[in-house]
Amino acid sequence: GAVVSQHPSRVICKSGTSVKIECRSLDFQATTMFWYRQFPKQSLMLMATSNEGSKATYEQGVEKDKFLINHASLTLSTLTVTSAHPEDSSFYICSARDGGTGINYGYTFGSGTRLTVV
Amino acid sequence: AQSVTQLDSHVSVSEGTPVLLRCNYSSSYSPSLFWYVQHPNKGLQLLLKYTSAATLVKGINGFEAEFKKSETSFHLTKPSAHMSDAAEYFCVVSVDTGGFKTIFGAGTRLFVKA
Numbered sequence: 413g414a415v416v417s418q419h420p421s422r423v424i425c426k427s428g429t430s431v432k433i434e435c436r437s438l439d440f441q442a443t444t445m446f447w448y449r450q451f452p453k454q455s456l457m458l459m460a461t462s463n464e465g466s467k468a469t470y471e472q473g474v475e476k477d478k479f480l481i482n483h484a485s486l487t488l489s490t491l492t493v494t495s496a497h498p499e500d501s502s503f504y505i506c507s508a509r510d511g512g513t514g515i516n517y518g519y520t521f522g523s524g525t526r527l528t529v530v
Numbered sequence: 531a532q533s534v535t536q537l538d539s540h541v542s543v544s545e546g547t548p549v550l551l552r553c554n555y556s557s558s559y560s561p562s563l564f565w566y567v568q569h570p571n572k573g574l575q576l577l578l579k580y581t582s583a584a585t586l587v588k589g590i591n592g593f594e595a596e597f598k599k600s601e602t603s604f605h606l607t608k609p610s611a612h613m614s615d616a617a618e619y620f621c622v623v624s625v626d627t628g629g630f631k632t633i634f635g636a637g638t639r640l641f642v643k644a
Contacts, residue, residue: 444571446573446574448573448574450624450632452624452626453562453581453624453626455564455566455576455579456564456566456574456576456622456632458573458574461571461573471573503632505632507573507574509571518618518637519568519618519620519637521634524631524632
């Protein structure tokens with residue numbers, strides 16, 4: 413089945429530094445990628461939607477200059493948390509939609525990245 | 531280890547009939563349980579969540595789910611399906627084991643026939 417590889421699974425960084433999270437679709441082309449964040453016991457919050465080759469669409473309240481999303485190819489999307497602060501500590505997860513049409517499409521989730529900013 | 535199993539990859543119902551989407555979980559810790567819906571080209575939308583309060587959880591759009599610890603189940607139901615309910619549904623488990631972890635079910639595609 414479809415697999416999305418998300419790295420790193422855990423990262424600890426110092427306040428003020430930047431962190432890049434990668435999501436790769438291993439055996440399919442991800443036409444659309446979704447990025448979420450989640451705090452403990454809270455629901456996932458959609459941060460942005462990115463389509464290959466175009467700019468990401470950010471949800472209201474999400475700073476696009478702080479959370480840089482790049483979807484330069486059909487198999488790779490990255491989320492960069494710039495100038496990270498402790499309040500950015502969270503669980504980040506990506507989800508990819510494959511290129512199927514009609515009813516023949518699917519969504520696959522990465523395994524998530526736990527970011528801790530100290 | 532934690533796991534989530536959505537027992538049906540596809541469910542087809544007629545409009546106006548009940549919906550049942552099944553989810554079983556395995557967790558050594560007290561889980562938080564969620565159901566999300568995803569329409570084509572849209573992000574996940576939270577339907578409802580269970581976080582150790584009432585075992586019968588009511589969500590949006592007429593959906594509800596019952597947490598049954600003895601059966602390790604969290605099935606999603608709706609009394610009467612609408613055409614607009616046709617989408618992909620995900621059962622999700624989150625646990626805090628000293629490290630927060632979220633596990634997704636494989637998803638259930640709901641088809642609604644007129």
